Amino acid sequence: MSEVGSTVAAMTTDRIADWAAGRTAPGVQGTLDDLGTPLADVTFVVVDLETTGGSPAESAITEIGAVKVRGGEHLGEFGTLVDPGAPIPPFITVLTGITQQMVTAAPRIESVLPAFLEFARGCVLVAHNAPFDMGFLRAACASHGYAWPSFPVVDTADLARRVLTRDEVPNCRLGTLARFFRAGTEPCHRALADAKATVDVLHGLIERIGSFGVQSLEEMRAFAKTPTPDQQRKRHLADGMPSAPGVYLFEDAHGEVLYVGKSGDLRTRVRSYFTASETRRRVREMVGLAESVRPIVCATGLEAEVRELRLIAEHKPRYNRRSKFPERALWLKLTLSEAFPRLSIVRECRDDEAVYLGPFGSTRVAEEARAALHEAVPLRQCTQRLTPRLIEQGRARGCVLGEIGRCGAPCEGREPPDAYARHADTARSIMEGDVRPVLAAAQVRIDRLAVELRYEEAAAQRDRLAAFVRAAARAQRLAALAGCPQLVAARPGFGGGWDLAVVRHGRLAGTGTIPRGAHPWPYVDAVVATSETVFPAPGPAGSATAEEMECVLRWLDGPGARLVEVDGTWSCPVHGAEGLRARIDRAYAPVDHERDTRRPGRPLR
Structure with a gap:
């Protein structure tokens, strides 16, 4: 008998012996259990959380809602508010309707966790965007000494991206899917209601995946992570990618750029788009349209990051969400070319001797920063182009701000040009350097409003101050770099040696590398000699976009950076x-008070 035959005979003899001893059945045919757990027999606990923010490290749970179902049958519910141990941000209250008063008498998370874990014991957890909810639950268990059970987890968002097309639903948000599957409960950012809506979405998705032959829990969990047919069919597009830092461009059959990305290893990154790890719906859709991937090898990671920004701004690919329209950035401009300067919000920095602050991502934030500056300096707030001749002729329009003392009313001749010029000089010095007057004016108003218990108005003043300080800090950092005709710097490379960067007027003009052990100056001279010629430009961002300069500044602030x-x-x-930005960031950071065990829910003073 062959060796294989002897092994099979021995295995058969062992199975007969086990059956004779009552340890197993004599048959060799597999059972249905060998194929996995049928979905009809699986007990699902569909869970949803409400929190004070988006990060488990900085935020806390305010509400837990869960629904237990099996085979379409409702088995039970779990729902409770949770005292987060910190103030609930106003925007969270607006979003969820959960106020500080509602959670004052609620149990703490360390009291809720044992009950929830017992409710979910032995079940499969289901959540929409499961990494978010599971991250908070795991962090809570770790913080309070509870072992996290090895729950199987199903993400309805992953399943939806796998089985639903763009023609059916525009996105995979819970509200969209609830409407599509005609859920009996409408999601409203309350935990139990959202969990009930997710139950209906889960049942709808289970019906859908049944047409793909998915009948068991194991098949369902694997199905959500399976590459799409387009991903499998187009894996060859990653062939020939170099293992080097650079930029990659996905292009369609007509050569249109669909997506631009960067990586420290082009080969590994591009390959990941054709595997099960890539679950983003828009990206999977983009892969279906792509016909080629064009790599651009870069000397350093900084060059790759900057090239990505420039290519996105140039091609404006439909599948890139960020950095597509740098020309839409907003700036706060002090119009010094006018006889009576004012603050205006513009989209372009011109060479007109004006002073600019920004950039801002939205009109609302720009207006908040302007309001903070107006609190400190009584500049006119009207939009008319005011000239001495117009005032002499009496054709200038007055406004209510002059009547209540918030403006010197130069339009009515009550404030001469020399006196008004001092206000413009103060505003200029604030925007270019000393921001203490804005801080002092805002602090006076915040303190007065707080004493009068007008906390919402005080918070609005704080928001205005934060918008100004953050914009001024950014503008001053950008202007400092843009003011340097040339800056040469080096940082340690990953494989030894040094990465070089030449920055001229804020723009990355050239990059290169110095091999390990080589004399640096010949390489420095070569990179400087071959770098792009850059001329100065108006505004804090100089000759580059603000995002490009931020990339350069982050690189310069990195570990081991050296100024050459x-x-x-x-x-x-x-x-x-x-210097004030850290103070502002602390004011917006979640409060983590030490708790007084004698008075639960009250911070120590």
Whole structure:
């Protein structure tokens, strides 16, 4: 008998012996259990959380809702508010309707967790965008000494991206899917209601995946992570990608750029688009349209990051969400070319001797920063182009701000040009350097409103101050770099040696590398000699976009960075906004008070 035959005979003898001893059945045919757990027999606990923010490290749970179902039958519910141990941000209250008063008498998370874990014991957890909910639950267990059970987890968002097309639903948000599957409960950002809506979505998705032959829990969990047919069919597009830093461009059959990305290893990154790890719906759709991937190898990671921004701005690919329209950035402009300067919001920095602050991502934030500056300096707020001749002729229009003392009313001749010029000089010094007057004016108003218990108005003043400080800090950092005709810097490379960067007027003009152990100056001279010629431009961003300069500044702030050569002065103002930005960020950070065990829910003073 062959070796294989002997092994089979021995296995058969062992099975007969086990059956004779009552340890197993004599048959060799597999059972249905061998194929997995039928979905009709699986007990699902569909869970949803409401929290004070988006990060488990900085936020806390405010509500837990869960529904237990099996075979379409409703078995039970679990729902409770949770005291987060910190103030609930106003925007969270607006979104969820959960106020601080509602959670004051609620149990703490360490009291809720044991009950929830017992409710879900032995079940499969289901959530919409499961990494978010599971991340908070795991973090809560770790913080309070509870072991996290090895729950199987199903993400309805992943399933929906796999089985639903763009023609059926525009996106895979819970509200959209609930309407599509005609859920009996409408999601409203309350935990139990959203969990009930997710139950109906789950049942609708189970019906859908049944047409794909998915009948068991194991098949369903694997199905959500299976690459699409387009991903499998187009894996060859990743062939020939170099293992080097650079930029990659997905292009369709007509050569149109669909998507631009960057990576420290082009080969590994591009391959990931054709595997099950890529679950983003828009990206999977893009892969279905792509016919080629064009790599652009870069000398350093910084060059790849900057090239990505420039290519996105140039091609505006339909599947890139960020950085497509740098020309839409907003700036706060002090119009010094006018006889009576004012603050206006513009989209372009011109060479007109004006002072600019920004950029801002939205009109609302720009208006908040302008309001903070108006609190400190009584500049006119009208939009008319005011000239001495217009005032002499009496054709200038007055406004209510002059009547209540918020403006010197130069339009009515009550404030002469020399006196008004002092206000413009103060505004200019604030925007370019010393921001203390804005801080002082805002602090006076915030303190007065707080004493009068007008907390919402005080918070609005704080938001205005934060918008101004953040914009001023950014503008001052950008202006300092843009003011240097040339800056040469180096950072340690990943494989030894050094990465070089030449920055001229804020724009990355050239990059290169110095091999390990080589004399640096010949390489530095070569990179400088072959770098792009850059001319100065108006505005804080100089000759580059603000995003490109932020990339350069992050690289310069990185570990091991060395300045090789600086032509000009690279510094921030002594009393500038950079020193206040940390204070502003702390004001918006979640509060983590030490708790007084004698008075639960009250922080120690």
